[in-house]
Amino acid sequence: MSTSTLRRPFADLDERRLLLWLTFLPLVVFFTLVWAIPILYALGMSLFEDPTTAPTFVGLGNYAAILTSGDFGLFLWNSVLYAVSTTVFSLIIGLALALVVNQEIRGGSILRTMMIFPYLLPTLVVIFIWQFLFDPNIGVINQWLVDYGVVSEPIAFFSTVEWAMPAVAITSVWKFGSFAFFILLARLQAIDPNLYERARVEGASPWQSFRDITVPHLRGAILIILLVRGIWMFNKFDIIYLSTGGGPLDATTTLPIRVYELAFSEVNFGAATALAGIMFFLLAGVAVVYFKVFEPEKEVAH
Incomplete structure (x- = not known):
């Protein structure tokens, strides 16, 4: 050789x-x-005080000041509440509509087309639409609530401490619900129809078919939606800032809103970047736990 x-x-x-x-x-x-x-x-x-003009090294001082402040728990709770509620309701509504459209009912194609419109609309337009619908004087929703005796007088949804967060969450679900809808619909259409036919022949009820066939096939898509949309909504800034500005009385102030206030209202870039760093580590920890517990790579393999 x-x-x-x-x-x-x-x-x-x-x-x-x-x-x-x-x-x-x-x-x-x-x-x-x-x-x-x-x-x-x-x-x-984040390790400096006033890092843009006269930086003074403070180590973890900014982090300690934020974590020990009395408002941090409220802002964190608002962020978690907003992210979880919008993600879960978007998933539920998207799944329900995807199941309906997947049955090839009359008008299903029209519904599929309409679902993309809210997602394509600019956020500012969406805010205007829902501020009009929730308006206490001329809003259709308040008119319905009063006419049907649900409430005795109109509610200023975006300006009331009790209702500001639900109003923002409803607005967000309306805009972003199509994200879950299209992912779940695509996964539903990939399920072999013969599986349902065999289950029907063996006497399975519609609920049993949904539980034993549909849910296992959708599990991977659902987990992806929960992770991606949950992180996205936790970091969401524009829809809250444009609708309530974090008010009233910090009722809708989330961590991203607080970062903006620290940086541009209080001109405290050290604290702002420290809070952004806390958000980063929180989400990184959630992602690690997610991949350890749910093991989505196995869902892909299956």
Whole structure:
């Protein structure tokens, strides 16, 4: 056997390694510039007091001040309440509508088309629509509630401590519910119809078919929706800021709203980046627990 023949496998191995590096190097550079460096820079700023003009190193002082403040628990609760309520109701409504449309009923294609409209509308337009619907003077919803005797007088939903968060949550579910709808509908349409036919022949009820066939096939999609939409809504800023500004009396002030207030109203960038860092670590912890407990990679494998 010649020396050139012996060297050829090593040459192919080197070529494959070079190709691998050339393939992943742009991704590494991209994520370093767009993801890693900004995060590290923000975390570094959180260790200083007034980091933009006269930085003074305070270590974890900003974090300690935020965590021991009396309002942090309220802002965290508002964030969790908003994220969980909007995600869960979006999932429930999206699943219900997806099950209806998947039955190929009359008007199903129209409903499928209409579901995308709220998602495409600008957030400001959505806020105007729901402020009009909830208006205590001319709003249709208040008119219905009064006419049917549900309430004795109109409610200023976006301006009332008790109703501001539900009003914002309803607005968010209306806009973002189509996200769950289309994911679940696509998964439903991928289920083999023969499975339902066999279950029907064996005497299974519609509920049993839903429980034993539909739910297991949708589990992976549901878990993805809960993770992605939950994180997205936890970080949501615009729809709350434009509708209530975090009020009244901090009833809808979430952590992202508080970050904005610290940075641009109180000009305290050290505390703002520290609070953003706390949000980052909280969500990272949730993601780790999620992947450990639910193991979504197994859902994909199945």
